[in-house]
Amino acid sequence: MGTAEPQAGTPRTVDRKQALAQVLRQRIITMELPPGAVLDEIALSEEFGLSRPPVRELMRQMAAEGYIELEANRAARVASMNYQSLRNFFLAAPLIYIATTKLAALDASATEIADLKAIQAKFRHAVQQGDVDSRVYYNDQFHLAIGKMAHNPYLLPSLHRLLIDHARLAKTFYQPGSQHMQHELATAVQQHDEIIAAIERHDANTAVEIIRAHLELSRRNMAMYVTPEGLDIPVE
Incomplete structure (x- = not known):
């Protein structure tokens, strides 16, 4: 029997979400993810063992902080720089x-x-x-x-x-x-x-x-x- 995925808000999910936030911030500021790069929600969900709702929630939080840009009907992107x-x-x-x-x-x-x-x-x-x-x-x-x-x-x-x-x-x-x-x-x-x-x-x-x-x-x-x-x- 497979292990059930932790529900949003559980300690395991919170820890994984925090880990994803730290990694994403570091990847952005070190330019591992360059300005304008598309952020693949599915790939990030799989990498950190999260469902997509907490990943989307994190994207909104990081957009408010200025790390990424969100537009309707478009994938999240790293904030542009010019x-x-x-x-x-x-x-x-x-x-x-x-x-x-x-x-x-x-x-x-x-x-x-x-x-x-x-x-x-x-x-x-x-x-x-x-x-x-x-x-x-x-x-x-x-x-x-x-x-x-x-x-x-x-x-x-x-x-x-x-x-x-x-x-x-x-x-x-x-x-x-x-x-x-x-x-x-x-x-x-x-x-x-x-x-x-x-x-x-x-x-x-x-x-x-x-x-x-x-x-x-x-x-x-x-x-x-x-x-x-x-x-x-x-x-x-």
Whole structure:
């Protein structure tokens, strides 16, 4: 006799649904599932041992978070990313990152800071090992942890959405293959350490200064990718 499939809402189904959510989020932010990729509900149901209703419920949840796009009579797709995404990111990023980092410096607990240091250790290891997917993932987790430390329910949803494209842009533009890029990544690691130190001292002003520099590092490297070194741009 076969084993009956667990009903929606049972502990086994909830655990499998959470596992699917974690895997899908990681596949999207590391670009294993690229922008616009179709999500096969049947394949995902079979992979995680779920019926289709909890998978569809998860799709709606992830669409609300900004990971995927749902349209009537079309399969779910990974959220698109284009020039407008890049522009919107750099318009919104300073506002959100500065606000969450400042509040984190004011409100973070010792336990939260310890958790942030643990994430930073994994980020540093990924950079040292040249593990691009892990680097992107733990950078995402680093800034998300700071957002949670801000304890602000208005800012966290915006940060969640911002981080989706931050991770995907990082995977697109930060491909370490040169001495210059290795230096930039080392600088990013150092800036993370400095942000942690400022938060631990509850020094909001310094934390804000460092996160500004951190964002400028991202902007500069993405601009270098779009405009390769040595290309003369005429100025009118």
